[in-house]
Amino acid sequence: MFDWLQVIADFLTYTALGLLPESKLGSAVNFFIFDTVKIVILLMIIIYAITFIRSYFPPEKTKKILSHTKGNQVVGHVLAALLGIVTPFCSCSAVPLFIGFVEAGIPLGVTFSFLIAAPMVNEIAVGLLYGLFGWKIMLIYIFSGEIIAMIGGMIIGRMKMEKFVEAYVYEMQNIPSMEIVEPRMKNRLYDAWIFTRDLIKRIWIYVLLGIAIGGFIHGWIPAGTLAQYAGKDNPFAVPIAVLIGIPLYSNAAGVIPLVSELTRTGVSMGTALSFMMAVTALSLPEAILLKQVLKPRLLVIFFGVVGMGIIFTGYLFNFLL
Amino acid sequence: MMEIKILGSGCVNCKKLEENAQKAIRELQVDSTIIKVQDIREIMKYGVMRTPAIVINEKVKMAGKVCTAEEIKRYIAEEQ
Numbered sequence: 001m002f003d004w005l006q007v008i009a010d011f012l013t014y015t016a017l018g019l020l021p022e023s024k025l026g027s028a029v030n031f032f033i034f035d036t037v038k039i040v041i042l043l044m045i046i047i048y049a050i051t052f053i054r055s056y057f058p059p060e061k062t063k064k065i066l067s068h069t070k071g072n073q074v075v076g077h078v079l080a081a082l083l084g085i086v087t088p089f090c091s092c093s094a095v096p097l098f099i100g101f102v103e104a105g106i107p108l109g110v111t112f113s114f115l116i117a118a119p120m121v122n123e124i125a126v127g128l129l130y131g132l133f134g135w136k137i138m139l140i141y142i143f144s145g146e147i148i149a150m151i152g153g154m155i156i157g158r159m160k161m162e163k164f165v166e167a168y169v170y171e172m173q174n175i176p177s178m179e180i181v182e183p184r185m186k187n188r189l190y191d192a193w194i195f196t197r198d199l200i201k202r203i204w205i206y207v208l209l210g211i212a213i214g215g216f217i218h219g220w221i222p223a224g225t226l227a228q229y230a231g232k233d234n235p236f237a238v239p240i241a242v243l244i245g246i247p248l249y250s251n252a253a254g255v256i257p258l259v260s261e262l263t264r265t266g267v268s269m270g271t272a273l274s275f276m277m278a279v280t281a282l283s284l285p286e287a288i289l290l291k292q293v294l295k296p297r298l299l300v301i302f303f304g305v306v307g308m309g310i311i312f313t314g315y316l317f318n319f320l321l
Numbered sequence: 322m323m324e325i326k327i328l329g330s331g332c333v334n335c336k337k338l339e340e341n342a343q344k345a346i347r348e349l350q351v352d353s354t355i356i357k358v359q360d361i362r363e364i365m366k367y368g369v370m371r372t373p374a375i376v377i378n379e380k381v382k383m384a385g386k387v388c389t390a391e392e393i394k395r396y397i398a399e400e401q
Contacts, residue, residue, distance in 0.1 A: 058385070059370040088385065092332040093371040095361055100370040168362060176368035178381060191386070198387075289330065292361055 002038050009034035024220055032215040039131050039207055039257065040200065046127035047199055052192040057086040059097055060180045066114070067104040073157065076110040081149035084117025085142070091119065091286045098293050102165065103175050109157015116306055117149035120281035124203065128256040129276075140317070141273060145281070148309035155305055164298035206254030214261035227266030237271045238314035242307055245278025252280045269321045274314030281306055323353035323400065328364045328384075329373035337387045338373040345393035353397075 009030050013019050019026035062083045069076035089097070094115065101111040121142050129138040183191065230237045248255065256276060263272045282303055290299060325342055329335030339357060346353050358364055358376075367376055371385030375393065382388075382396040 063370065088371070092330055092334065093385065095330065096364060096372055097370050099361070099365050172365055175365055178368050178370070178384065
């Protein structure tokens with residue numbers, strides 16, 4: 001699909017700039033040009049597509065759907081995790097969304113299934129994973145994210161943590177329900193474009209940096225160098241990767257391109273996947289925001305359960321892949 | 322006087338929405354004030370599930386999107 005781009009990259013690197021294909025600099029620059037353009041194009045397509053689809057799933061609709069599942073717990077978790085993918089979500093909306101769900105009577109565990117799935121399966125991560133690793137890895141990421149969301153939510157639900165939600169959340173009454181207004185098709189198409197454009201404007205520099213560092217690694221560090229430290233044989237690689245990933249703020253955009261190079265140098269796929277999940281699913285800014293509605297114990301349990309789920313998934317994939 | 326409220330916890334999007342609102346009222350020369358609502362309890366009174374949101378004269382005009390100045394001008398016109 002991107003052969004034409006490789007031709008352009010080759011031309012720019014070897015003909016226009018006069019670098020040698022065998023040289024480290026030549027190899028790094030070629031990779032950099034090719035990957036940067038390829039990724040930005042893929043990101044634009046994927047973010048646009050996802051944003052467009054999401055215009056059909058405003059959170060008010062999700063809330064309505066989930067509020068019908070009060071009795072059927074498992075179904076609720078499955079639905080919540082699935083809706084987490086298609087409902088637009090931004091960290092700053094985590095709090096109003098949480099309150100809205102609780103007030104609508106959606107069980108706490110189901111709400112958490114949503115809160116785990118939504119940030120993890122985000123359009124940037126999905127787009128980059130497809131672009132850098134292919135559709136198989138992208139699907140594995142989405143699938144494991146969903147499982148962690150469902151099971152994590154169920155565990156938290158069983159733990160009956162309702163009393164660790166800040167009291168005022170339950171005291172809110174008569175929250176008006178915003179009517180669900182379906183936008184017109186041309187607005188959907190236009191809004192999706194504006195959103196995509198603004199998002200790319202915000203993250204492209206991080207993607208560039210991530211690829212630049214990756215390019216450096218690509219040209220200078222031979223494949224397999226990190227294998228002894230972070231390969232399949234190191235049992236601590238996964239938890240360490242997850243612990244590093246948790247406080248790293250979101251930018252899946254900068255981190256994922258870097259990780260693709262790390263896997264080439266020997267970091268095993270399971271460790272890489274769990275690192276990426278830790279970065280996207282759990283972030284310090286989101287924790288700070290959620291502290292407004294969750295008491296510390298619940299917040300810790302939330303992060304703990306998700307962290308464990310991610311670590312387990314990391315080990316599983318190191319074993320399977 | 323028209324009351325425009327920007328609901329949000331202070332992230333980049335909320336600031337952008339506020340800037341666009343300022344631009345809109347400047348261009349329309351409307352007599353209005355812009356109030357930033359950051360307390361979550363106040364925000365939830367409007368029933369929004371996504372921030373940033375823009376409220377004009379106590380009616381929620383849009384939530385979850387950083388509206389352009391043009392769009393805000395239209396909302397203002399609707400409320401006049």
